[in-house]
Amino acid sequence: MTTHAVAVNSASKIFNQGKTNEVHALDEIDLTVDDGEFITLIGPSGCGKSTLLRLIAALTKPTTGHVEVKGKSAEQARLDQDYGMAFQRAGLFDWRTVSKNIELPLELMGWNRTDRARRAEEMLELVKLPEFGGHHPSELSGGMQQRVAIARSLSFSPSLLLMDEPFGALDEMTREHMQDELLRIWAETHTTVVFVTHSIPEAAYLSSRVVVMSPRPGRIASTINVDLGDRSDDTREDPAFFEKVTEVREALRAVESI
Amino acid sequence: MLKRVIRQAVVFAVFVVLMGFAYSGYKAFGQSIDDKQHEWWAVGSVLPRTDDLNMPPILDILAEFGELQGGTDKVLGRLLFEEAVFTLREAALGFAIGTVVGMAIAMALARWKPLERGLLPYVIASQTVPLIAIAPIIIIWGRKNFDFMPWEWKDWMSVSIIATFLTFFPVAVNGLRGLQSPKPENLELMESYAASWTETLWRLRLPASVPYLFAALKIAATASIVGAIVGEISAGVGGGLGRRIFLEAQRYTTGPERLYASVIGSAILGILVFLTITGAERLVLGRQGREAIT
Numbered sequence: 001m002t003t004h005a006v007a008v009n010s011a012s013k014i015f016n017q018g019k020t021n022e023v024h025a026l027d028e029i030d031l032t033v034d035d036g037e038f039i040t041l042i043g044p045s046g047c048g049k050s051t052l053l054r055l056i057a058a059l060t061k062p063t064t065g066h067v068e069v070k071g072k073s074a075e076q077a078r079l080d081q082d083y084g085m086a087f088q089r090a091g092l093f094d095w096r097t098v099s100k101n102i103e104l105p106l107e108l109m110g111w112n113r114t115d116r117a118r119r120a121e122e123m124l125e126l127v128k129l130p131e132f133g134g135h136h137p138s139e140l141s142g143g144m145q146q147r148v149a150i151a152r153s154l155s156f157s158p159s160l161l162l163m164d165e166p167f168g169a170l171d172e173m174t175r176e177h178m179q180d181e182l183l184r185i186w187a188e189t190h191t192t193v194v195f196v197t198h199s200i201p202e203a204a205y206l207s208s209r210v211v212v213m214s215p216r217p218g219r220i221a222s223t224i225n226v227d228l229g230d231r232s233d234d235t236r237e238d239p240a241f242f243e244k245v246t247e248v249r250e251a252l253r254a255v256e257s258i
Numbered sequence: 259m260l261k262r263v264i265r266q267a268v269v270f271a272v273f274v275v276l277m278g279f280a281y282s283g284y285k286a287f288g289q290s291i292d293d294k295q296h297e298w299w300a301v302g303s304v305l306p307r308t309d310d311l312n313m314p315p316i317l318d319i320l321a322e323f324g325e326l327q328g329g330t331d332k333v334l335g336r337l338l339f340e341e342a343v344f345t346l347r348e349a350a351l352g353f354a355i356g357t358v359v360g361m362a363i364a365m366a367l368a369r370w371k372p373l374e375r376g377l378l379p380y381v382i383a384s385q386t387v388p389l390i391a392i393a394p395i396i397i398i399w400g401r402k403n404f405d406f407m408p409w410e411w412k413d414w415m416s417v418s419i420i421a422t423f424l425t426f427f428p429v430a431v432n433g434l435r436g437l438q439s440p441k442p443e444n445l446e447l448m449e450s451y452a453a454s455w456t457e458t459l460w461r462l463r464l465p466a467s468v469p470y471l472f473a474a475l476k477i478a479a480t481a482s483i484v485g486a487i488v489g490e491i492s493a494g495v496g497g498g499l500g501r502r503i504f505l506e507a508q509r510y511t512t513g514p515e516r517l518y519a520s521v522i523g524s525a526i527l528g529i530l531v532f533l534t535i536t537g538a539e540r541l542v543l544g545r546q547g548r549e550a551i552t
Contacts, residue, residue, distance in 0.1 A: 007374055059446055085450040092445040097466045104461065108451050 003071035005160055005192040006056055008032040011065035012217075013051055020197070025051045025218035037161070038186055038193045040207035041247065042200070044256060048195045048218025050164055050202050053250055056194060057085055069160065081109060083160040084153035088146035088168045092137035092152075099124070099133035102152045109156060123151035125187060143174040150182070154189065161186075163195045167202065176236070183231055200252065204244040205231060212248065214255040221255045222247055278316050285313045314515045317523070334516060338502065338523035345486045345498040346527060348414050352421025357423065357475065360429025367430075368437040368463065369455065378434075389485065390492050393420050395419040397493035398495050413495045419474040420489035422538040424481040432474035435465025472539040487524060501525045 013026040025048040033039050041049040044171035054060045055067050057079035077083065084105075092125055097121040099118060106116045123129050125149040130156045137145055146166060154163060167175045188191055197203050203210045214221040226244050228235055235241050264382065288308030310318075323335035330337065358516035367374045440462050448458045490500025499520065506517040 078450065081452055083450070085447065087443045087447070089441075089443055091441065091447055093372055093444070093465065095461070095468070107450050107461070108453050108457060240519055 004032045007068040011062040024078040024217035040203040043202045044211030047213040047215040084158040086166040087164040088152045090149040127151045319518045320539040348417040349482040349486040351418040356422040356425025360426035364432040364433030393492040417489035421482040421485035424485035425478040428477040436470030437463045
Protein backbone atom coordinates (compact mmCIF):
# COMPACT_ATOMS: atom_id res chain seq x y z
CA MET A 1 0.00 0.00 0.00
CA THR A 2 1.40 3.39 -0.93
CA THR A 3 0.95 6.31 1.40
CA HIS A 4 0.44 9.79 0.08
CA ALA A 5 1.73 12.95 1.66
CA VAL A 6 -1.90 14.02 1.95
CA ALA A 7 -5.07 12.02 1.32
CA VAL A 8 -8.45 13.72 1.71
CA ASN A 9 -11.35 11.25 1.44
CA SER A 10 -14.86 12.57 0.77
CA ALA A 11 -14.41 15.28 3.37
CA SER A 12 -17.22 17.77 3.98
CA LYS A 13 -17.23 20.75 6.27
CA ILE A 14 -20.37 22.47 7.49
CA PHE A 15 -20.04 25.46 9.81
CA ASN A 16 -22.81 26.15 12.36
CA GLN A 17 -24.62 22.98 11.39
CA GLY A 18 -28.36 23.11 12.09
CA LYS A 19 -28.36 26.84 12.77
CA THR A 20 -29.75 29.63 10.61
CA ASN A 21 -26.23 30.76 9.69
CA GLU A 22 -25.23 27.28 8.48
CA VAL A 23 -22.52 27.39 5.81
CA HIS A 24 -21.66 24.43 3.63
CA ALA A 25 -17.96 25.20 3.16
CA LEU A 26 -16.72 21.94 1.62
CA ASP A 27 -18.64 19.14 -0.03
CA GLU A 28 -17.26 15.64 -0.61
CA ILE A 29 -13.67 16.64 -1.31
CA ASP A 30 -11.31 13.95 -2.62
CA LEU A 31 -7.71 14.95 -3.02
CA THR A 32 -4.38 13.19 -2.85
CA VAL A 33 -1.00 14.85 -2.85
CA ASP A 34 2.12 12.81 -3.56
CA ASP A 35 5.49 13.25 -1.92
CA GLY A 36 7.47 16.09 -3.45
CA GLU A 37 4.51 17.64 -5.25
CA PHE A 38 3.84 21.36 -5.29
CA ILE A 39 0.09 21.71 -5.42
CA THR A 40 -1.91 24.92 -5.50
CA LEU A 41 -5.51 25.40 -4.40
CA ILE A 42 -7.16 28.24 -6.30
CA GLY A 43 -10.73 29.51 -6.51
CA PRO A 44 -12.97 32.50 -5.92
CA SER A 45 -13.41 33.65 -2.34
CA GLY A 46 -15.76 31.44 -0.38
CA CYS A 47 -14.74 28.28 -2.25
CA GLY A 48 -13.31 26.77 0.93
CA LYS A 49 -9.68 26.59 -0.17
CA SER A 50 -8.41 27.91 3.16
CA THR A 51 -10.80 25.61 5.01
CA LEU A 52 -9.43 22.65 3.06
CA LEU A 53 -5.87 23.66 4.04
CA ARG A 54 -6.95 23.94 7.68
CA LEU A 55 -8.51 20.46 7.49
CA ILE A 56 -5.16 19.10 6.33
CA ALA A 57 -3.46 21.00 9.18
CA ALA A 58 -6.05 19.60 11.64
CA LEU A 59 -6.76 23.13 12.82
CA THR A 60 -10.40 22.26 12.17
CA LYS A 61 -12.17 18.91 11.88
CA PRO A 62 -14.18 17.66 8.89
CA THR A 63 -17.92 17.25 9.52
CA THR A 64 -17.86 14.01 7.55
CA GLY A 65 -15.12 12.08 5.77
CA HIS A 66 -11.52 11.96 6.88
CA VAL A 67 -8.11 13.42 6.18
CA GLU A 68 -4.83 11.53 6.29
CA VAL A 69 -1.39 13.04 6.37
CA LYS A 70 1.57 10.70 5.88
CA GLY A 71 -0.61 7.67 6.34
CA LYS A 72 -1.99 8.72 9.73
CA SER A 73 -4.88 10.89 10.82
CA ALA A 74 -4.40 14.62 10.29
CA GLU A 75 -4.78 15.16 14.04
CA GLN A 76 -1.98 12.68 14.77
CA ALA A 77 0.19 14.34 12.12
CA ARG A 78 -0.36 17.69 13.82
CA LEU A 79 0.59 16.20 17.20
CA ASP A 80 3.67 14.65 15.58
CA GLN A 81 4.57 18.05 14.09
CA ASP A 82 4.71 16.61 10.60
CA TYR A 83 3.98 19.86 8.79
CA GLY A 84 5.08 23.48 8.79
CA MET A 85 2.57 26.23 8.23
CA ALA A 86 2.78 29.77 6.85
CA PHE A 87 -0.12 32.19 6.98
CA GLN A 88 -1.17 35.23 4.97
CA ARG A 89 0.20 37.46 7.70
CA ALA A 90 3.73 36.67 8.82
CA GLY A 91 2.56 36.52 12.45
CA LEU A 92 6.02 36.90 13.95
CA PHE A 93 6.31 37.51 17.68
CA ASP A 94 7.33 41.15 18.16
CA TRP A 95 9.16 40.52 21.42
CA ARG A 96 11.47 37.94 19.86
CA THR A 97 14.36 38.66 17.56
CA VAL A 98 14.25 37.26 14.03
CA SER A 99 16.48 34.35 15.07
CA LYS A 100 14.38 33.60 18.14
CA ASN A 101 11.25 33.61 15.98
CA ILE A 102 12.79 30.99 13.72
CA GLU A 103 13.82 28.98 16.78
CA LEU A 104 10.29 28.95 18.24
CA PRO A 105 9.20 25.54 16.86
CA LEU A 106 12.63 24.11 17.70
CA GLU A 107 12.23 25.23 21.33
CA LEU A 108 8.88 23.49 21.48
CA MET A 109 10.49 20.35 20.11
CA GLY A 110 13.17 20.44 22.76
CA TRP A 111 16.24 21.22 20.63
CA ASN A 112 19.20 22.45 22.63
CA ARG A 113 20.42 26.03 22.41
CA THR A 114 23.44 25.53 20.15
CA ASP A 115 21.55 23.37 17.64
CA ARG A 116 18.76 25.94 17.55
CA ALA A 117 21.13 28.82 16.95
CA ARG A 118 22.96 26.92 14.21
CA ARG A 119 19.69 26.01 12.48
CA ALA A 120 18.39 29.58 12.70
CA GLU A 121 21.57 30.76 11.00
CA GLU A 122 21.17 28.18 8.22
CA MET A 123 17.54 29.19 7.73
CA LEU A 124 18.47 32.87 7.51
CA GLU A 125 21.00 31.94 4.81
CA LEU A 126 18.29 30.01 3.01
CA VAL A 127 15.88 32.96 2.91
CA LYS A 128 18.76 35.36 2.17
CA LEU A 129 18.54 37.38 5.38
CA PRO A 130 21.81 36.30 7.03
CA GLU A 131 22.57 39.62 8.75
CA PHE A 132 19.12 40.16 10.28
CA GLY A 133 19.08 37.51 13.02
CA GLY A 134 19.42 40.03 15.85
CA HIS A 135 16.78 42.42 14.57
CA HIS A 136 13.21 42.62 15.79
CA PRO A 137 10.36 41.92 13.33
CA SER A 138 9.04 45.49 13.56
CA GLU A 139 12.27 46.68 11.94
CA LEU A 140 11.74 44.53 8.85
CA SER A 141 9.70 45.21 5.73
CA GLY A 142 6.64 43.09 4.94
CA GLY A 143 8.51 40.94 2.42
CA MET A 144 11.38 40.33 4.84
CA GLN A 145 8.94 39.41 7.60
CA GLN A 146 7.23 36.92 5.29
CA ARG A 147 10.60 35.36 4.48
CA VAL A 148 11.29 34.97 8.20
CA ALA A 149 7.88 33.30 8.59
CA ILE A 150 8.80 30.87 5.83
CA ALA A 151 12.16 30.22 7.47
CA ARG A 152 10.28 29.52 10.71
CA SER A 153 7.93 27.07 8.99
CA LEU A 154 10.89 25.24 7.43
CA SER A 155 13.22 25.34 10.45
CA PHE A 156 12.42 21.83 11.68
CA SER A 157 12.57 20.39 8.14
CA PRO A 158 8.95 19.29 7.89
CA SER A 159 8.34 17.14 4.85
CA LEU A 160 5.03 18.96 4.29
CA LEU A 161 4.59 22.71 4.01
CA LEU A 162 1.10 24.23 4.20
CA MET A 163 0.86 27.82 2.98
CA ASP A 164 -2.24 30.00 3.15
CA GLU A 165 -1.82 32.91 0.72
CA PRO A 166 1.59 33.69 2.18
CA PHE A 167 2.37 36.30 -0.49
CA GLY A 168 -1.11 37.84 -0.59
CA ALA A 169 -0.08 41.04 1.16
CA LEU A 170 3.07 41.65 -0.89
CA ASP A 171 3.56 43.95 -3.85
CA GLU A 172 3.98 42.35 -7.28
CA MET A 173 7.78 42.69 -7.51
CA THR A 174 8.42 41.28 -4.04
CA ARG A 175 5.88 38.61 -4.74
CA GLU A 176 7.61 37.32 -7.87
CA HIS A 177 10.92 37.37 -6.05
CA MET A 178 9.43 35.40 -3.17
CA GLN A 179 7.94 32.86 -5.58
CA ASP A 180 11.40 32.18 -7.01
CA GLU A 181 12.82 31.89 -3.50
CA LEU A 182 10.11 29.42 -2.52
CA LEU A 183 10.71 27.27 -5.61
CA ARG A 184 14.44 27.27 -4.91
CA ILE A 185 13.80 26.21 -1.30
CA TRP A 186 11.31 23.59 -2.48
CA ALA A 187 13.92 22.15 -4.84
CA GLU A 188 16.64 22.22 -2.18
CA THR A 189 14.60 20.68 0.63
CA HIS A 190 12.42 18.18 -1.27
CA THR A 191 9.37 19.32 0.65
CA THR A 192 5.78 18.67 -0.37
CA VAL A 193 3.88 21.96 -0.63
CA VAL A 194 0.16 22.67 -0.49
CA PHE A 195 -0.28 26.34 -1.39
CA VAL A 196 -3.48 28.40 -1.29
CA THR A 197 -3.69 31.43 -3.56
CA HIS A 198 -6.16 33.54 -5.50
CA SER A 199 -3.58 34.64 -8.07
CA ILE A 200 -3.77 32.82 -11.41
CA PRO A 201 -0.17 33.50 -12.57
CA GLU A 202 1.13 32.54 -9.12
CA ALA A 203 -0.70 29.20 -9.29
CA ALA A 204 0.56 28.47 -12.81
CA TYR A 205 4.11 29.54 -12.05
CA LEU A 206 4.57 27.66 -8.77
CA SER A 207 2.78 24.39 -9.01
CA SER A 208 3.15 21.00 -10.53
CA ARG A 209 -0.63 20.71 -10.19
CA VAL A 210 -3.34 23.35 -9.87
CA VAL A 211 -6.58 22.38 -8.13
CA VAL A 212 -9.43 24.69 -9.16
CA MET A 213 -12.25 24.95 -6.66
CA SER A 214 -15.84 26.18 -7.00
CA PRO A 215 -17.82 27.93 -4.28
CA ARG A 216 -21.01 27.27 -2.28
CA PRO A 217 -20.51 24.50 -1.48
CA GLY A 218 -16.74 24.18 -2.02
CA ARG A 219 -15.93 21.47 -4.53
CA ILE A 220 -12.98 20.55 -6.69
CA ALA A 221 -14.02 21.66 -10.17
CA SER A 222 -10.96 20.59 -12.13
CA THR A 223 -7.30 19.73 -11.86
CA ILE A 224 -4.64 21.08 -14.21
CA ASN A 225 -1.21 19.53 -14.49
CA VAL A 226 1.55 22.03 -15.11
CA ASP A 227 4.82 20.87 -16.61
CA LEU A 228 7.00 23.85 -17.36
CA GLY A 229 10.32 22.37 -16.21
CA ASP A 230 12.65 24.50 -14.10
CA ARG A 231 11.21 27.96 -13.58
CA SER A 232 13.17 31.14 -14.16
CA ASP A 233 12.44 34.72 -15.10
CA ASP A 234 12.19 33.53 -18.72
CA THR A 235 9.35 31.20 -17.74
CA ARG A 236 7.22 34.22 -16.94
CA GLU A 237 7.48 35.29 -20.57
CA ASP A 238 7.24 31.80 -22.04
CA PRO A 239 4.18 31.15 -24.28
CA ALA A 240 3.79 27.75 -22.60
CA PHE A 241 3.40 29.59 -19.26
CA PHE A 242 0.74 31.88 -20.76
CA GLU A 243 -1.11 28.85 -22.08
CA LYS A 244 -1.27 27.45 -18.56
CA VAL A 245 -2.39 30.82 -17.19
CA THR A 246 -5.16 30.85 -19.80
CA GLU A 247 -6.12 27.29 -18.96
CA VAL A 248 -6.41 28.08 -15.24
CA ARG A 249 -8.31 31.28 -16.03
CA GLU A 250 -10.82 29.45 -18.21
CA ALA A 251 -11.30 26.78 -15.58
CA LEU A 252 -12.05 29.56 -13.08
CA ARG A 253 -14.46 31.26 -15.53
CA ALA A 254 -16.30 27.97 -15.91
CA VAL A 255 -16.56 27.83 -12.11
CA GLU A 256 -17.89 31.37 -11.81
CA SER A 257 -20.60 30.79 -14.39
CA ILE A 258 -22.01 27.70 -12.66
CA MET B 259 16.37 58.78 25.72
CA LEU B 260 18.09 61.09 28.24
CA LYS B 261 16.94 64.07 26.20
CA ARG B 262 13.34 62.91 26.42
CA VAL B 263 13.58 62.41 30.18
CA ILE B 264 14.99 65.91 30.62
CA ARG B 265 12.29 67.39 28.40
CA GLN B 266 9.55 65.64 30.36
CA ALA B 267 11.07 66.78 33.66
CA VAL B 268 11.16 70.38 32.42
CA VAL B 269 7.54 70.20 31.24
CA PHE B 270 6.54 68.80 34.63
CA ALA B 271 8.44 71.50 36.53
CA VAL B 272 6.81 74.21 34.42
CA PHE B 273 3.42 72.63 35.11
CA VAL B 274 4.04 72.58 38.87
CA VAL B 275 5.18 76.22 38.85
CA LEU B 276 2.11 77.22 36.82
CA MET B 277 -0.13 75.41 39.31
CA GLY B 278 1.62 77.32 42.09
CA PHE B 279 0.95 80.61 40.31
CA ALA B 280 -2.67 79.63 39.71
CA TYR B 281 -3.09 78.85 43.42
CA SER B 282 -1.46 82.11 44.50
CA GLY B 283 -3.29 84.13 41.86
CA TYR B 284 -6.65 82.68 42.88
CA LYS B 285 -5.86 83.37 46.52
CA ALA B 286 -4.87 86.98 45.80
CA PHE B 287 -8.00 87.50 43.70
CA GLY B 288 -10.24 85.99 46.38
CA GLN B 289 -8.69 88.11 49.09
CA SER B 290 -9.16 91.26 47.07
CA ILE B 291 -12.86 90.41 46.98
CA ASP B 292 -12.89 89.40 50.65
CA ASP B 293 -11.57 92.85 51.51
CA LYS B 294 -14.55 94.40 49.77
CA GLN B 295 -17.30 92.36 51.38
CA HIS B 296 -19.06 95.62 52.18
CA GLU B 297 -19.35 96.42 48.45
CA TRP B 298 -22.69 95.50 46.99
CA TRP B 299 -21.16 93.42 44.14
CA ALA B 300 -19.09 91.23 46.43
CA VAL B 301 -21.94 90.24 48.74
CA GLY B 302 -22.69 86.53 48.46
CA SER B 303 -19.48 85.96 46.54
CA VAL B 304 -19.28 82.35 45.32
CA LEU B 305 -15.52 82.18 45.87
CA PRO B 306 -14.51 80.03 48.81
CA ARG B 307 -12.63 81.60 51.66
CA THR B 308 -9.08 82.35 50.59
CA ASP B 309 -7.61 83.56 53.84
CA ASP B 310 -4.42 82.00 55.24
CA LEU B 311 -6.36 79.42 57.25
CA ASN B 312 -8.13 78.01 54.22
CA MET B 313 -5.37 78.57 51.69
CA PRO B 314 -2.00 78.99 53.38
CA PRO B 315 0.52 80.85 51.20
CA ILE B 316 2.65 78.55 49.08
CA LEU B 317 5.91 79.86 50.49
CA ASP B 318 4.66 79.09 54.01
CA ILE B 319 3.85 75.53 52.96
CA LEU B 320 7.28 75.06 51.39
CA ALA B 321 8.98 76.62 54.43
CA GLU B 322 7.11 74.22 56.72
CA PHE B 323 9.13 71.30 55.27
CA GLY B 324 12.16 72.80 56.99
CA GLU B 325 10.46 73.68 60.30
CA LEU B 326 11.39 71.77 63.45
CA GLN B 327 8.33 70.00 64.77
CA GLY B 328 7.26 70.27 68.38
CA GLY B 329 8.17 67.35 70.58
CA THR B 330 10.83 66.14 68.14
CA ASP B 331 14.22 67.27 66.97
CA LYS B 332 13.29 66.69 63.34
CA VAL B 333 12.06 68.99 60.61
CA LEU B 334 8.74 68.18 58.91
CA GLY B 335 10.46 67.12 55.66
CA ARG B 336 12.44 64.49 57.56
CA LEU B 337 9.35 63.28 59.41
CA LEU B 338 7.38 63.03 56.18
CA PHE B 339 10.23 61.07 54.61
CA GLU B 340 10.11 58.57 57.46
CA GLU B 341 6.33 58.31 57.20
CA ALA B 342 6.65 57.84 53.43
CA VAL B 343 9.10 54.96 53.89
CA PHE B 344 6.66 53.33 56.30
CA THR B 345 3.77 53.76 53.86
CA LEU B 346 5.92 52.62 50.93
CA ARG B 347 6.71 49.37 52.71
CA GLU B 348 3.00 48.63 53.19
CA ALA B 349 2.18 49.65 49.64
CA ALA B 350 5.06 47.68 48.09
CA LEU B 351 4.06 44.49 49.85
CA GLY B 352 0.42 45.01 48.85
CA PHE B 353 1.48 45.81 45.30
CA ALA B 354 3.57 42.64 45.05
CA ILE B 355 0.85 40.39 46.45
CA GLY B 356 -1.83 42.15 44.40
CA THR B 357 0.15 41.69 41.20
CA VAL B 358 0.62 37.97 41.84
CA VAL B 359 -3.03 37.49 42.83
CA GLY B 360 -4.24 39.60 39.87
CA MET B 361 -2.16 37.65 37.36
CA ALA B 362 -3.28 34.36 38.89
CA ILE B 363 -6.92 35.42 38.47
CA ALA B 364 -6.24 36.62 34.91
CA MET B 365 -4.61 33.29 33.99
CA ALA B 366 -7.44 31.28 35.53
CA LEU B 367 -10.03 33.33 33.66
CA ALA B 368 -8.08 33.01 30.41
CA ARG B 369 -7.66 29.27 30.89
CA TRP B 370 -11.26 28.38 31.71
CA LYS B 371 -13.65 30.40 29.60
CA PRO B 372 -16.78 29.71 31.74
CA LEU B 373 -14.92 31.17 34.73
CA GLU B 374 -14.67 34.49 32.94
CA ARG B 375 -18.45 34.79 32.76
CA GLY B 376 -18.96 33.33 36.21
CA LEU B 377 -16.23 35.03 38.19
CA LEU B 378 -15.47 38.33 36.47
CA PRO B 379 -18.65 40.06 37.72
CA TYR B 380 -17.59 39.30 41.29
CA VAL B 381 -14.09 40.58 40.66
CA ILE B 382 -15.66 43.83 39.43
CA ALA B 383 -18.19 43.88 42.28
CA SER B 384 -15.35 43.57 44.79
CA GLN B 385 -14.24 47.06 43.80
CA THR B 386 -17.59 48.61 44.59
CA VAL B 387 -17.14 47.78 48.28
CA PRO B 388 -16.15 51.04 50.02
CA LEU B 389 -12.54 50.71 51.09
CA ILE B 390 -13.11 52.91 54.11
CA ALA B 391 -15.64 50.39 55.40
CA ILE B 392 -13.61 47.22 55.00
CA ALA B 393 -10.31 48.71 56.19
CA PRO B 394 -11.16 48.56 59.92
CA ILE B 395 -12.61 45.09 59.45
CA ILE B 396 -9.35 43.84 57.97
CA ILE B 397 -7.34 45.46 60.76
CA ILE B 398 -9.52 43.88 63.45
CA TRP B 399 -9.39 40.51 61.71
CA GLY B 400 -5.64 40.79 61.49
CA ARG B 401 -5.31 41.48 65.21
CA LYS B 402 -7.66 38.70 66.26
CA ASN B 403 -7.27 35.94 63.71
CA PHE B 404 -3.82 36.09 62.19
CA ASP B 405 -2.02 35.07 65.39
CA PHE B 406 -1.45 31.61 63.90
CA MET B 407 1.12 33.12 61.55
CA PRO B 408 4.70 32.04 62.23
CA TRP B 409 5.61 35.70 62.69
CA GLU B 410 4.00 38.38 64.82
CA TRP B 411 1.15 40.00 62.90
CA LYS B 412 1.47 43.78 62.78
CA ASP B 413 -1.17 46.31 61.83
CA TRP B 414 0.90 47.52 58.87
CA MET B 415 0.60 44.04 57.35
CA SER B 416 -3.18 44.43 57.45
CA VAL B 417 -2.74 47.74 55.66
CA SER B 418 -0.81 45.84 52.98
CA ILE B 419 -3.84 43.60 52.53
CA ILE B 420 -5.96 46.72 52.02
CA ALA B 421 -3.44 47.91 49.38
CA THR B 422 -3.62 44.44 47.80
CA PHE B 423 -7.35 44.87 47.47
CA LEU B 424 -6.86 47.94 45.26
CA THR B 425 -3.89 46.49 43.37
CA PHE B 426 -5.13 43.12 42.19
CA PHE B 427 -8.09 44.52 40.26
CA PRO B 428 -6.38 46.51 37.47
CA VAL B 429 -3.82 43.72 37.13
CA ALA B 430 -6.52 41.05 36.79
CA VAL B 431 -8.60 43.00 34.27
CA ASN B 432 -5.74 44.28 32.11
CA GLY B 433 -3.81 41.04 32.50
CA LEU B 434 -6.80 39.12 31.14
CA ARG B 435 -7.03 41.51 28.20
CA GLY B 436 -3.32 41.02 27.56
CA LEU B 437 -3.50 37.23 27.78
CA GLN B 438 -6.34 37.33 25.25
CA SER B 439 -4.54 39.79 22.97
CA PRO B 440 -2.65 37.36 20.65
CA LYS B 441 -4.12 37.33 17.17
CA PRO B 442 -5.91 34.17 15.95
CA GLU B 443 -3.10 33.38 13.49
CA ASN B 444 -0.55 33.40 16.32
CA LEU B 445 -2.69 31.04 18.37
CA GLU B 446 -3.17 28.79 15.33
CA LEU B 447 0.57 28.79 14.78
CA MET B 448 1.09 27.45 18.29
CA GLU B 449 -1.70 24.94 17.66
CA SER B 450 0.01 23.81 14.47
CA TYR B 451 3.10 23.05 16.59
CA ALA B 452 0.88 20.97 18.89
CA ALA B 453 1.93 23.29 21.72
CA SER B 454 0.20 22.70 25.07
CA TRP B 455 -1.78 25.43 26.82
CA THR B 456 1.11 25.99 29.23
CA GLU B 457 3.62 26.31 26.39
CA THR B 458 1.30 28.74 24.64
CA LEU B 459 0.98 30.68 27.90
CA TRP B 460 4.73 31.02 28.38
CA ARG B 461 5.75 31.64 24.81
CA LEU B 462 2.80 33.62 23.47
CA ARG B 463 0.14 34.80 25.91
CA LEU B 464 2.38 36.06 28.71
CA PRO B 465 4.86 37.95 26.51
CA ALA B 466 1.95 39.44 24.58
CA SER B 467 0.39 40.63 27.83
CA VAL B 468 3.45 42.57 29.01
CA PRO B 469 2.44 45.97 27.54
CA TYR B 470 -1.04 45.57 29.03
CA LEU B 471 0.50 44.54 32.30
CA PHE B 472 2.62 47.67 32.54
CA ALA B 473 -0.43 49.84 31.92
CA ALA B 474 -2.07 48.01 34.83
CA LEU B 475 1.02 48.21 37.06
CA LYS B 476 1.12 52.00 36.71
CA ILE B 477 -2.46 52.21 37.96
CA ALA B 478 -1.84 49.54 40.59
CA ALA B 479 1.30 51.20 41.98
CA THR B 480 -0.41 54.52 42.63
CA ALA B 481 -3.54 52.73 43.85
CA SER B 482 -1.46 50.75 46.35
CA ILE B 483 -0.21 54.04 47.85
CA VAL B 484 -3.78 55.36 48.04
CA GLY B 485 -4.90 52.07 49.59
CA ALA B 486 -2.13 52.19 52.18
CA ILE B 487 -2.88 55.81 53.14
CA VAL B 488 -6.63 55.22 53.39
CA GLY B 489 -5.96 52.01 55.31
CA GLU B 490 -3.73 53.83 57.81
CA ILE B 491 -6.31 56.59 58.32
CA SER B 492 -9.32 54.36 58.80
CA ALA B 493 -7.47 51.83 60.89
CA GLY B 494 -5.52 54.14 63.12
CA VAL B 495 -2.15 52.53 62.38
CA GLY B 496 0.72 54.03 64.35
CA GLY B 497 2.77 55.27 61.40
CA GLY B 498 2.79 56.33 57.77
CA LEU B 499 1.57 59.23 55.69
CA GLY B 500 -2.06 58.37 56.45
CA ARG B 501 -1.42 58.68 60.17
CA ARG B 502 0.38 61.98 59.54
CA ILE B 503 -2.48 63.35 57.41
CA PHE B 504 -5.01 62.32 60.06
CA LEU B 505 -2.94 63.97 62.78
CA GLU B 506 -2.42 67.21 60.87
CA ALA B 507 -6.10 67.38 59.95
CA GLN B 508 -7.01 67.20 63.64
CA ARG B 509 -4.77 70.14 64.52
CA TYR B 510 -5.41 71.98 61.29
CA THR B 511 -6.30 75.32 62.83
CA THR B 512 -2.91 75.60 64.55
CA GLY B 513 -0.96 75.01 61.35
CA PRO B 514 -2.72 74.40 58.06
CA GLU B 515 0.64 74.40 56.23
CA ARG B 516 1.49 71.07 57.85
CA LEU B 517 -1.51 69.31 56.34
CA TYR B 518 -0.82 70.84 52.94
CA ALA B 519 2.82 69.76 53.18
CA SER B 520 1.74 66.22 54.14
CA VAL B 521 -0.56 66.01 51.14
CA ILE B 522 2.25 67.22 48.86
CA GLY B 523 4.50 64.56 50.41
CA SER B 524 1.92 61.88 49.59
CA ALA B 525 1.62 63.15 46.04
CA ILE B 526 5.40 63.03 45.61
CA LEU B 527 5.45 59.41 46.80
CA GLY B 528 2.69 58.52 44.32
CA ILE B 529 4.55 60.20 41.48
CA LEU B 530 7.80 58.44 42.42
CA VAL B 531 6.27 54.95 42.32
CA PHE B 532 4.58 55.83 39.03
CA LEU B 533 7.92 56.95 37.56
CA THR B 534 9.58 53.76 38.84
CA ILE B 535 7.11 51.59 36.94
CA THR B 536 7.41 53.80 33.85
CA GLY B 537 11.18 53.41 34.00
CA ALA B 538 10.87 49.64 34.28
CA GLU B 539 8.49 49.67 31.33
CA ARG B 540 11.02 51.55 29.19
CA LEU B 541 13.73 49.08 30.16
CA VAL B 542 11.61 46.06 29.27
CA LEU B 543 9.79 47.39 26.22
CA GLY B 544 12.56 49.74 25.11
CA ARG B 545 12.26 48.90 21.43
CA GLN B 546 9.99 51.71 20.32
CA GLY B 547 12.93 53.89 19.37
CA ARG B 548 14.12 51.59 16.58
CA GLU B 549 13.49 52.47 13.02
CA ALA B 550 11.96 50.10 10.50
CA ILE B 551 14.16 49.03 7.59
CA THR B 552 12.22 49.45 4.39
